[in-house]
Amino acid sequence: MANSKKKAPSMSNSPKIRFSCLLFLLLQHLFSVLVNSFEYHAVENLAIDCGSSGSSTSDLDDTRSWIGDKGSNDLFSLIEDEKDSVDAKTTDRSAQRVPYDTARLSRSQFTYSFRLTEGQKFIRLHFFPSTYDNFNRSNSLFSVQAGTFTLLKDFNADYGDVSDQFVPREYCINVDQGQTLNITFIPSLAHPDCYAFINGIEVVSMPTNLYFPKPGGLNLLGYDGTFLNIEDSRALETVYRINVGGSQISPNKDTGMYRYWNDDNTYVEKSYEASRQLPVNTWPKNYTLIRNYTAPDEVYSTARSYGKNIPPTYNVTWNFEVDPRFTYMVRLHFCEIDPDITKPNQRVFMIFIADKLAEDRADVVSWTSHNLVPFCQDYAFFPDHSGSSKQLNLSIKLQPVQTTFGYDAILNGVEIFKVSETGTGNLAGPNPEPRQSPPQSLVPPNKPPKSSKATTILAAVAGAGSGIIVVSLICFLIHRRIAQASSNNGSSKWRLISSLSSKSSKSQSSSLPSDLCRYFSLGEIRAATNNFDDILVIGVGGFGKVYKGYIDEGTTPVAVKRLKQGSQQGVHEFKTEIEMLSQLRHLHLVSLIGYCNDSNEMILVYDFMARGTLREHLYDTENPPLSWKQRLEICLGAARGLNYLHTGAKLSIIHRDVKTTNILLEEKWVAKVSDFGLSKFGPSGMSISHISTVVKGSIGYLDPEYYKRQRLTLKSDVYSFGVVLLEVLCARQPLLRSVEKQQTSLVQWVRKCHENGEIDQTVDPFLRGTITPQCLNKYVDMAFNCLLDDGNHRPSMNDVVWGLEFALQLQENIEGTVVGNSEVEKKGEERALLTTILNDDVETDMLFTSTDESSNGSRASKMTTTSSEDRSLVSGMVFSELFDPTAR
Incomplete structure (x- = not known):
């Protein structure tokens, strides 16, 4: 009885026990469902084995059945213009696996039409170059379109x-x-035997906004404060998908979307012997990765790391080749897998993409609030030389920020996507370089090749004959050109011979104008910079480093700008700078002394500017502040330089990147405009007011009309210079994110204060009380005229020059300390006389300004007549003005 009484309570509690067990099982099931829910289940999951019938299992993923394209199917149909496509099997044993062992081929256009649900899809095309039946592999030349997008071209x-x-x-x-x-395959018309082919097609649904970001856009690297929206009206092409620190991941191990992840061994810098992987088996047993379908567990459970307490100069770099003509989306995957790192600021590092700073303090735990939580960050990258067709090195560099914890950087995965062009929908890049000998199959039909002996004899005779003709023609042209040049002046004759000899030189085989500026060998550059000694570095930018060097046996200081070695980034700007500056000489333009392009180096040599950039004397600097008069004279010099670009030559030049870091100062504070890598020749003809071009420049200085409409004008430089004028007055940068929202934009803030009669609040505190009211009013009015929204209403740079001269005169008149009253009156009379002379348009024969054709057919250049005293005032209007002719 006693025992039975003791058991009674346990029997009464049994329902609670059963309920607890059921609750535990239910929670376990819910947790399992929650975890498994991150395994994405695609709505569409089509795998088509082109050129086959029935279904078969592919070695690509071991899980899906690939269906043939022969016969009818409810999900897709094959549409053929000529009904002449064939299905064929390759004889290449290396392709004996689905879907590469069969193919659909045709010399006419054919289309696969898919009936799909709404949403974003992966489209995967599989090709295996081979000879199929009567289709020779060398004749496969075709384009592929998907809807309005061009995926492949020729x-x-x-x-x-x-x-x-x-x-x-x-x-x-x-x-x-x-x-x-509709996915359409279009054979090229270049040859009657050209055909299109396809081995396999996959169509797989993806989660919404997996790769097409939500509104807000991606940070556009190199353009501070600019964001790029990649709407779903554009297409992406996967260029790289990398599992960092781990092995390859096959499609069947992906999170339901059958993506392939490659390892990073091919792309990571090999110079870091201390590299190590952090696999998942380093975690404590009770740790579980919080999963999602953005990438497989294998991506987040491995990483590449380089140890603890590393030197501050350490960085790890991955290099990827991309087509420079497209915009790219770069996705970086992170997961803090070190169980010892649980708090923010333990592992902090910088991220550079294509040598542009993407993150100055990347902190994975700070982003995710915990370790073992996957996270990805997206960035947009637009190459600086979109006109080039050469491959560009897109690098990803991680460098730790030293903290008391001493941890290094970490990266788990990388994905790089090409973004289709706006308007055209093009994603097609160029083919790789072809083989050295053309394929025999492209010999025109009905013209069989000759025997080898006959071909050799024929080639020898033809080569000798054509060689004689070419040499004769060259000699005739040289004789004719030299005869024409000698009728003008001796220097033209020297330039012609120099140009011809430079083109025949092995070290100067490029088209760069070595006849107009000095060519330096790499040995000379190394000697000038003590073999690129870091002690001589005076500046660093996205292009590379600037060194102070000495040429002419150490007697002449120069600035040596070295673009990153081995990189193709900046080739277009490099050539543009040389071609522009080698023909320009002006007191207020930085002079290009020469260049070097030996051994894939891109190096420019300039006059050395002892005082550095204008910005270095305005804010965020230890340099003493400039006086107001110094600032006025510097702005006036820069305006004269820009005015010369706009009006001093037959073809106007738009600088396109006017800012305080591109205004340099020499020892005597003379301002010189620099950096012509983005410059463009202005519109030619009275009926053309602009040129249409891709937007380039610096955020904060960009003309709104140019930014919104891609129309570049001379007045675009005027707007940028207006920003410079406010920057000089207020001693702050154009965009600040560390201040109140209404003060973020310098232009908007100063304009608002001006409207409220509070312009004094915006002036650099160092200048307050030193600027005369008349001068300040004239200066501010000039700045805001430059910043008018309608470019047609902005002043010309010539008007800006006169406005700044007038502001300087007002300052000097009131001060009465720099020049006496008689000198002021004399300056005023000189300016009035000069104005009269310019308005009367008196002309005399001089070289290099504008070119007119006389009645006898000869061409003479003209320039406005001024006295030698006045010539310094109109320096902005004289082409090829050279104040120190011995400098070259």
């Missing part, structure tokens, strides 16, 4: 670096409601 499967291997291409495309997705 794609040739027989190019050296894609032959003999599988070629998958992946794209992200949005499908609108009720839209049919």
Whole structure:
């Protein structure tokens, strides 16, 4: 009885026990469902084995059945213009796996039409270059379109670096409601035997906004405060998908979207022997990764790390080649997998993408609030020389910020996507370089090749004959050109011979104008900079480093600007700077002494500017503040330099990057405009007021008309110079994010204060009480005229020059301390006389300003007549003005 009484309570509690067990099982099930819910289940999951029938399992993922394209299917259909496509099987044993062992081929256009649900899709195309039946691999030349997007253009499967291997291409495309997705293969018309082919097609749904970011946009690297929206009306192409620190990840191990992840061994710098991986088995047993479908667990459970207590100069770099003509989205994957790092500020590092600062204090735990939590960060990158067709090195560099904890940087994964061009929808880049010898199959039909012996004899005879003709023609042209040049002056004759000899020189084989400026060998540059000694570095930028050097046996100081070694970034700007500056000489332009392009180096040599940039004397500096008169004279000098660019030559030049860091100061505080890498020749002809070009420049200085409409004018420089005028007055940068919102934009803040009659509040405190009211009013009015929204209403740079001269005169008149009253009156009379002379348009024969054709057909150059005293005042209007002719 006693025992039974003791058991009774336990029996009464049994329902609670059963309930607790059920609750535990339910929670366990919910947790399992929650975890498994991150395994994405695609709405569309099509895998088409082109050129086959039935279904088969692919070695690509081991899980899906690939269906053939022969016969009818409810999800897609094959549309052929000529009904002449064939299905064929390759004889290449290396391709004996689905979908690469069969192909659909045709010499006419054919289309796969897909009926899909609304949303974003992965489109994967699989190619295996091979000979199929009567289709020779070297004749595969075709384009591929998906809807309004061009995915491939004149794609040739027989190019050296894609032959003999599988070629998958992946794209992200949005499908609108009720839209049919058509993927069309179009053979080239270059040759009657050209054909298109495809081995396999995948169409897989992706989660909404997985790669198409939500509103707000991505930080556009190199353009502070600018964000790029990648709407789903554009398409993406996957260029790289990398599992950092881990091994390759096959599609069946992805999170339901069958993506392939490569390892990073090919891309990471090999010079860091201390590199190590941090695999998941380093975690405590009770740790579980919080999962999501952005990337597989294997990506977040491995990383590349370089140890603890590393030197401050350490960094880890990955290099990726990309086509410089496109914009790119770069996604970096992070997960703090070190169990000892649980708080912010323990692991802090900087991120550089394409040598542009993306994050100055990256802190994974701060981003995620915990370790073992996956996280990804997206950035947009637009190459600085979009006109080049050469491959660009897009580097990713991580450098730790030293803290008391001493941890290094960490990275788990990288994805890089090409963004389709706006308007055209183009994603197609150039083919790789072709093989050295053209394929025999491209010999025109009905013209069989000759025997080897006959071909050799024929080639020898033809070569000798053509050589004689070419040499004769060259000699005739040289004789004619020299005869023409000698009728003008001796220097033209020297330039012609110099140009011809430079083109024949192995070290100067480029088209760069060595006849107009000095060519330096790499040995001379190394000697001038003590082999690029870091002690001589006087500046660093996205382009590379600037060194102080000495040439002419150490007697002449120079500035040596070295673009990053081995990188193709900046090639266009390098050539532009040389071609522009080598033909320009002016007191207020930085003079280019010469260049070097030996051994893939890109180096420019300029006059050394002892005082550095204007910005270095305005704010964030230890230099003493400039007086108001010094600032006025510097602005006036810069305005004269810009006015010379706009009006001093036959073709006007738009600088396109006017800012205080591009205004340099020599020892005697003479201002010189520098950096012509982005410059453009202005519009030619009275009927053309602008040139249409991609927006480039510096955020905070960009003309709104140019930024919004891609229309570049001379007045775009005027707007940028207006920002410079306010920057000089207020001693603060154009954009500040550390102040109140209404003060973020310098232009808007000063304009608002001006409207409220509070302009004094914006003036640099050092200058308060030193600027005369008349001078300040004239200066501010000039600045705001430059900043008018309508470019047609802005003054010309010539008007700006006169406005600043007048402001300087007002300051000097009131001060009465720098010059006496008689001198002021004399200056005023000189300016009045000069104005009269300019308005009367008196002309005399001089070289290099404007070119007119006389009645006898000869061409003479003209310039306005002034006295030698007045010539300094109109220095902005004289072409090729050279104040120190011995300097060259």
